[in-house]
Amino acid sequence: MHVMPGRITIREVADAAGVSRQTVSNSLIHPERVKAPTLERVRRVIDELGYRPSNAAQTLRSQRTGAVGFELNATGAGHRNAVAFPFVLALSVHAAAHGSHMVTFGTHDARPLLAGYQDMVRGQLVDAFILADTHPGDPRPQWLDDHRVPYAAFGRLWGRPDITSWADVDGHDGVGQAVRHLVDAGYDRIGFFGWPSGSAVGDDRRAGWADALDAAGMRPGPEGVSSQRLQPALEAGRALLDRIGKGSAIVCASDLLALGLERAASERGWRIGPDIGIVGFDDSALAELAGISSVAQPLDAVADHLLGVVHERLAGGRAPDTGALFQPRLVARASSSRDPHAP
Amino acid sequence: MHVMPGRITIREVADAAGVSRQTVSNSLIHPERVKAPTLERVRRVIDELGYRPSNAAQTLRSQRTGAVGFELNATGAGHRNAVAFPFVLALSVHAAAHGSHMVTFGTHDARPLLAGYQDMVRGQLVDAFILADTHPGDPRPQWLDDHRVPYAAFGRLWGRPDITSWADVDGHDGVGQAVRHLVDAGYDRIGFFGWPSGSAVGDDRRAGWADALDAAGMRPGPEGVSSQRLQPALEAGRALLDRIGKGSAIVCASDLLALGLERAASERGWRIGPDIGIVGFDDSALAELAGISSVAQPLDAVADHLLGVVHERLAGGRAPDTGALFQPRLVARASSSRDPHAP
Structure with missing residues (x-):
């Protein structure tokens, strides 16, 4: 039994060759780092299984362009922000439909800080962010704009009418x-x-x-x-x-x-x-x-909209003309x- | 102002060359896909900025080996599982110290199902999982073992004393x-x-x-x-x-x-x-x-332990000899x- 009938994975190559996936990856991208007998074995397995080396790099790239960061921190005080957890759930449920996946990061601090965003960008762990807990004077939108990192915010960016990448509830x-x-x-x-x-x-x-x-x-x-x-x-x-x-x-x-x-x-x-x-x-x-x-x-609708905005930006498109205001029920x-x- | 003084990022190369990061990545890994004038421009910028091409692939790889999936679903019923959100927060806070980052995924279904895990493995979006809501007859541990995907569980794997990759609260x-x-x-x-x-x-x-x-x-x-x-x-x-x-x-x-x-x-x-x-x-x-x-x-201690178990497995190490039982307070x-x- 295998999860991917019809398509050979890097994992299968690694298993069949008796090496780690990193070694397979090195064999493809940095063959000079792999010892000759190992390299030969990996290449033989690749031929035998019909593995297409470009798959690996393609997967790595497509993965990278879909990683959307979301900070958990002020939202950690569950009872003070009752929608934080359902919202993370909604983002996680809807991400796949936008070719994305959610990467959560956080601190035990009470307020959104730039430090966590800097770490995620520096580590190239995400390509975009969904923001929550926006507030007047919030430094994050400007910082992300300065660093050309796409984002979309749950919550109006009060006082910044020039920023339209948001969805909010009326x-x-x-x-x-x-x-x-x-x-x-x-x-x-x-x-x-x-x-x-x-x-x-x-x-x-x-x-x-x-x-x-x-x-x-x-x-x-x-x-x-x-x-x-x-x-x-x-x-x-x-x-x-x-x-x-x-x-x-x-x-x-x-x-x-x-x-x-x-x-x-x-x-x-x-x-x-x-x-x-x-x-x-x-x-x-x-x-x-x-x-x-x-x-x-309507957290599902908000999450879906924000992921769509981010997806569009990652695909090279523009920010929406206006923010989106959703009716509650x-x-x-x-x-x-x-x-x-x-x- | 730039986030990474002293280290050139693929983003800087892309910006300086006026191309997307994907084009820079292609220039490094699949030069045959990039038009000659563009390839030449990217390579010139790489030389000018002193960008070390291996950084890109290294980052991609190190990122891949640190992506830990966590399912949000049954846990979505916040009041029926009061620790779900604080636990996701604890995982997100402690992941970086283990060279990991958390990728959340989920459905609105009530019970952990294999489908979501299959999707994440198939898409190569994660390298390991943290499980929660384990229960007797839970199909996930066996499935993950069958597919050689490392995992660690919050909660004893009741009835499976052979599985030791867990932490629980006494x-x-x-x-x-x-x-x-x-x-x-x-x-x-x-x-x-x-x-x-x-x-x-x-x-x-x-x-x-x-x-x-x-x-x-x-x-x-x-x-x-x-x-x-x-x-x-x-x-x-x-x-x-x-x-x-x-x-x-x-x-x-x-x-x-x-x-x-x-x-x-x-x-x-x-x-x-x-x-x-x-x-x-x-x-x-x-x-x-x-x-x-x-x-x-003690959710911080549990999260830290589980991430340590997963990290060890991803590094090629063995499962722990026994599960870990933490004292509550x-x-x-x-x-x-x-x-x-x-x-």
Whole structure:
């Protein structure tokens, strides 16, 4: 049994000749480095098996032009970036269709740093990168441009409208969907639980809430603010519940904020859904576990788009004319139903 | 500014000659494919820059022998395998120290399948694999052995004592640490909340509980059983709390079971810690978020060991004489303290 009926691999040549694959490779590319009897044996096996030497180099080259690096680091704090792991999965699943494969690298540091990118470029281990966790002042796009390394970013490159190699999820629209869903469910007062203003992503989501309420002819409900940690979210959630009162609903900028709010409501005996409607953002495992409605990011579509952009650049093509904004999708669960018998 | 002062890269040659890197590579390995004027230009640039042609092939080869595949699939269900993402991070961080880099691949299917491995081997994209989610009857080790592809597994290869290329975490010891911690904290009745018997990992953790109680001269407390889902864990947790009563403690086979139990206790108004001690397993983001004591797996040490095994095999060395069992570490939080004022 062999994996490649009909095509001889360098491994088969190595096995048949009783040498390492590196020796076969040397025999092809650097014959001067291989001892004469070994070289003769390898060449005989190559003839016998009908191995086409160019295969090896071709494979090496085609492999090189498809290696796409992706950094894992800030994303390592799984609960603070709930989509990091599903996104790596999506990239890994879709890479093959773009003639690519994903090479992950990382540090335990919290922030994307240039050092890891430099190492990967220096080692010629990748030909392009997918970036995540872009942020204002992010040095990576400029550095990669300077070094002519293609990349595409998950997340808008805020403040750099000249860079178009990105895909993002329309958080404004996602929060708007959540508001309309809650209006349809019969909640007549809808608040917002977000992060301190100043973050591009957070401000965009908050605007989605305000704009959707405005379109529905409703006044904005109370707002709460917390950092992306459970204990602060629990404490800010308590204060927000005091102000909004029973029977209202709250759209949250993340599933983690929603979870803190849900705990604050549960500890005072409020039923999630009937007594307080809650919708999170990201549709993470947390939301699914806790039965909290949420806004799902279309990670497969984003990954597919970004790999396409990189593929085009590696093939010598241009950057896209514009970035790509994908619509998220509301996933309704019991936490946004006023019916106490909702599943 | 250039990333590699002192060493000329194929990219610099390509840029200086105004050709693609592939053309430079062709000029070196397949000059017959390159048009004469281009070939002459590339060769002139190579001479001018002092580029050593062997670098290219060396880089290609050294890259090939360091590509280690890791499948993401069953592991995609983040909350059912809480260590999947931190483990990928650990592999990605430690790979470079072993002259390796990680290539991730995956499907949306739930179970490890041979198809993905075949594709990666056929495409010569990796030289070795790290396996996770090993299970009885797992076809991958035999298939990889048949195809002489080196691998190392996170998880014992239960039922295959002849395979020694693995590292695992001593769950028996970890649960024992949890029991001793709860005894020291003053709980005099300690139950266990696990999975249905028959899973090697689950049975090992349950035995760790029973053995540690025996060593402490205590009788085993009540036991509960649930699948690895929150709703069943909540329901089984309610029944277990009915039987064990206030003031006891429960060691759980996973953080998810611990979370279900914590919800069951919270909904009846029991204080977590003073009224019911809870310890989970995996020290996942869930446990940290919910303030639940847990048993942390030493993922950095496991990743480092497995990459070392693979490196040794790729260098022509043998498999290790035995697998490696790493001790986990208890992370104590308020959920296992009888002091109501614990942080």
